[in-house]
Every structure is written in structure tokens, then in C-alpha cells.
Amino acid sequence: MRGKTIRQFLIDGSADGRWVTELSNWTGKAYKIPRTLVSLCEDREDLCNTGVYFLFGINDETDRQQVYIGEAENIFTRIKQHVAGKDFWTECVAFISKDNNLNKAHIKYLENHLYRIAKENKRYEVLNATVPTESSISEMDRAEMDEFIDNMRLILGVLGHPVLKPSATGTAPKKADNLYMFQKAKGRPTSDGFAVLKGSAISPNTLPSLSPSLVGKRNQLIKDGVVDDSLHFTQDWTFSSPSLAAACVAGCSINGRTAWKNAKGRSLKDMEDET
Numbered sequence: 001m002r003g004k005t006i007r008q009f010l011i012d013g014s015a016d017g018r019w020v021t022e023l024s025n026w027t028g029k030a031y032k033i034p035r036t037l038v039s040l041c042e043d044r045e046d047l048c049n050t051g052v053y054f055l056f057g058i059n060d061e062t063d064r065q066q067v068y069i070g071e072a073e074n075i076f077t078r079i080k081q082h083v084a085g086k087d088f089w090t091e092c093v094a095f096i097s098k099d100n101n102l103n104k105a106h107i108k109y110l111e112n113h114l115y116r117i118a119k120e121n122k123r124y125e126v127l128n129a130t131v132p133t134e135s136s137i138s139e140m141d142r143a144e145m146d147e148f149i150d151n152m153r154l155i156l157g158v159l160g161h162p163v164l165k166p167s168a169t170g171t172a173p174k175k176a177d178n179l180y181m182f183q184k185a186k187g188r189p190t191s192d193g194f195a196v197l198k199g200s201a202i203s204p205n206t207l208p209s210l211s212p213s214l215v216g217k218r219n220q221l222i223k224d225g226v227v228d229d230s231l232h233f234t235q236d237w238t239f240s241s242p243s244l245a246a247a248c249v250a251g252c253s254i255n256g257r258t259a260w261k262n263a264k265g266r267s268l269k270d271m272e273d274e275t
Contacts (some may be wrong), residue, residue: 051096055089108135180260206251
């Protein structure tokens with residue numbers, strides 16, 4: 001994969017303020033706007049363009065990340081409406097075209113596909129009440145919009161919102177030494193944690209040593225369909241650490257770096273110590 005150049009400009013001169021992000025050789029443009037600073041965007045003329053947007057927040061009860069995905073022919077007007085109408089979000093990321101060549105059909109196509117990707121990945125709780133309608137566009141336009149989505153995925157990841165990123169990506173090379181097993185589960189290290197692989201099983205029981213938050217995380221995986229009724233993973237799923245992955249599998253607190261072992265009986269810690 002070839003490298004890419006991303007340019008970021010801090011409009012307010014602060015990391016806590018508004019950001020503009022652009023990707024080399026791409027007509028798209030992203031604005032990252034804290035909810036508290038939306039009113040300052042009156043002077044950003046291109047925010048009145050047609051585009052799509054993401055509203056990000058946290059579920060106060062579960063601490064789970066939430067997102068609402070929308071489209072608008074005037075992004076700034078729509079975001080102002082959401083300040084008054086939606087309480088959950090703290091930050092917006094909006095995407096427009098620098099040459100304003102996105103039309104209504106384009107953004108309806110984008111909204112539908114962005115929603116479906118976010119739902120499939122299950123990283124965020126998607127708050128849209130209904131599935132956005134997909135517009136009919138030409139084959140050439142579909143190819144262009146699919147590339148637009150790929151670039152949005154990259155920029156959102158850089159901005160700290162991997163809502164479009166599959167749950168288990170960036171795994172280490174799939175050699176025998178990089179496949180680890182624990183109880184009835186298999187997994188691999190990833191760039192953002194440790195992925196338990198599809199088909200792996202979790203224990204039906206939990207021990208008192210497992211914290212309430214981890215019990216809740218296990219239950220959430222079942223509720224979301226990441227783990228089915230037979231307690232098997234329906235897809236690869238990345239945890240933030242090997243220990244979190246092992247705890248969810250075993251139903252008890254455990255050191256994942258010693259629990260996960262490869263086919264040669266070497267633990268993840270053993271392999272890391274050798275590098």
C-alpha cells in the first residue's frame with residue numbers, strides 16, 4: 001500500500017477546537033467541530049455545501065460510543081438543527097466536496113452505505129431510527145462514491161473515530177506463530193489490540209472476579225449479535241488488549257499475555273519478549 005499525505009489545519013489554533021482535514025489528490029474535505037463551537041462556523045462558507053455528517057457521543061449508561069449519520073444539502077444549517085434537537089452528541093465530523101460537486105443523489109447513496117457499514121462493523125451504537133434510503137446513481141458515480149467512502153474511512157480513523165473500520169483489521173502476518181489459542185478461542189494481535197476470531201467460543205459462566213463492566217461487555221456482545229446464542233463469535237472481533245479478550249472468553253479476570261499461546265506453546269508475552 002502506498003503512503004498518503006493528510007493535511008490538518010487547526011482553525012482555532014487549539015487541538016480542542018475546530019479542525020479541517022484534507023487528503024492529497026482528493027476533492028473531499030472534512031470538518032471536525034465540537035458541539036460547543038458550532039456557532040462559530042458561520043464564517044465557513046463551504047460548510048453550506050451539500051455533504052454527509054457524523055454526530056458522535058457516548059452512551060452514559062453503557063459507556064458505548066454512539067453515532068448518528070446524516071446528509072444535508074446545507075451541512076451547517078442541519079448541524080445547527082441538531083444542536084437544538086439531539087442531546088447525545090459532543091462532536092460532529094462533516095464531509096463536503098471542495099468543488100461542491102456532490103448532489104442529492106450522491107449524498108443519499110453515501111448516507112445509506114455509511115449507515116450499513118457502521119451497523120455491520122458494530123463498533124458504535126448507530127442511532128438512526130430508520131435505514132436511510134439508497135438513491136439510484138450511475139455505475140461511474142457509484143465507483144466515485146465508493147472511493148469517497150474509502151477516503152472518509154481513512155480520515156475518520158485519523159480523527160479518532162473508527163466507525164467505518166472493520167472490527168478486526170491490521171492483524172499481524174497470518175503465520176502459525178501469530179495465531180494464538182486460549183480455551184475454545186483463537187485470536188491474533190492487531191494494530192489496535194487483540195482480535196478473537198470468528199467461531200471462537202466463550203465460557204457460559206462468569207466468576208465473581210470478573211468486574212461488572214466486563215460482565216456488561218460480554219452481555220453487550222451477545223445483545224449485538226457479535227456472540228450468538230450458542231456463545232460463539234459470529235465475526236472477528238477486536239478487543240483493546242489480550243487480557244480483555246481473554247477475560248471475555250473465560251468469564252474471569254486473567255492475564256491475556258500469558259493465557260494466549262501459539263501452536264508451539266509459546267505465550268504472547270514470550271513472543272513479545274523475543275522481539
